[in-house]
Amino acid sequence: MNPYLAILIDSFWEAVGNRVLWALLLGWSLVLIGLAPFGYVTERSYRLTSSDIDNRGQLMSRLAKGTRGQGRLAVVAVAKLLDEAFVDRLRQADDNNESQSRHPITSSELAEQLNQVLSSKELYSPEAFPTAKARDRLLPLIESAERRNLDANEAEELNRELLQQAFPLELSSPRGEHLWVGYAGFKIGDPLPVSRRQIRQFIEPVLLAGIIKFGLGILAVFVAIVVTSPMIPDTFSSGALHLLLSKPISRVWLYLAKFFGGCIFVLVNITFVLIGLYFIAGLRFDIWNLGLLVCIPILMFVFVIFYSVSALVGLIWGNAIVCVVACMLFWLFCFSLGVMHDAIGPQVEVMPQISRIRTIEGHLMTVDQRGRLGVWNEQFSIWQPAINDEQQRQARTFGPIYNAERRLILTKSFFRDPFGGLHAKNRRLAIIHLANDEASDASDEELSPHNTKIASDAPMSIKQARETPVWLADAGPDLPPELFDVVSLGETVIAVCRSGLFRLD
Structure with missing residues (x-):
């Protein structure tokens, strides 16, 4: 086994000394450096956005009735703090009885008006919000409101909770912070309509699955196939064997040794990229997901499947271009099978549990x-x-x-x-x-x-x-x-x- 072990070790050092490997590592490093400045930008805020309005039509209807003194006292108290011009539009929309999709008032306008209510120090009253004192967290704020010494931040926090009590079904629960995706500390776009908990619970699995499946699962594997495709043809090309070997050995074992040498080449790249993504996601987005590291052997398994096709074609035809084309055809075949499975599968009766x-x-x-x-x-x-x-x-x-x-x-x-x-x-x-x-x-x-x-x-x-x-x-x-x-x-x-x-x- 010593000759084959020597070939395997030689393949490893060949990979380490290969300029293509270092070029790939440099390219992946630039990608990771470009991704590193992405992260969350947070601000403590109780202000509403359009995404915080769950039921625009019902909210408008209740506010319109509140402007006429109808409904709960809490709704009437909120309606008194709205602009007069906005009140007229609310009443007009309510009188016309238009469908929700044709309301002239948008969710953004509703959020803007309710944000004006947040800055008011006159919203709270024991008659309008009799259950507010039952919440221990609000007691200090209510006591400050009764003494008329609320600052702007405290008024915003208290009024947001009072709005939630007035419209429990129409507004989303207050998060206490606004969250943006930022780059180097600069905000990108509007605040995210979800909280950190919702990101970890729902978005993180979908996002990471997409990155692994479509990013690394397709792009990275095919880059690896293109880079490693010449290894087997070059090894078994005419005149190459006598320079490599000093005594006759089995071509099968030589083939396997070079095959695993190519796998070592790719393992270095995949490990480097996924460890880098793991630390970027953890340090910048607080997503410490060990699933990224578990993907290292999974992606290696996917690569081995495609590389086995490439290596076999390279052994038979001895041409790196043919190896790449064969891998692409094999991928299209597998992709077609997946599409057919998704299309035909629902038609086949498979009884769910x-x-x-x-x-x-x-x-x-x-x-x-x-x-x-x-x-x-x-x-x-x-x-x-x-x-x-x-x-x-x-x-x-x-x-x-x-x-x-x-x-x-x-x-x-x-x-x-x-x-x-x-x-x-x-x-x-x-x-x-x-x-x-x-x-x-x-x-x-x-x-x-x-x-x-x-x-x-x-x-x-x-x-x-x-x-x-x-x-x-x-x-x-x-x-x-x-x-x-x-x-x-x-x-x-x-x-x-x-x-x-x-x-x-």
């Missing part, structure tokens, strides 16, 4: 890992959709919740975006009226406007059963934003949200 199961009035109902609500179809022995599924991707489903007194099933599905928000075409709870099943089975009359069962005794195919929902759902009350869960307490349905508990009527 069931996460919840219960029986409601003889109906066996489940919620699977994809968030789909299903009902067992005994005729075809399949899970049939319970209601029309508007979500075509991974969803989170609340329910099914059963109301025995009214014979209702309550449910709602949302899909989760990378920022952690739950979204749907609307936020209305879906209500299934089981009482209408009996009416639909008892007569063949046309379906009523209320929820009725779609399925009938008429035969249908398995394909139709998989695509046809069992029930049509009525639209119920709107669910509040920042929803954690929907639970039932007896006959009462409670929505658990970041801003509190809400009883659904």
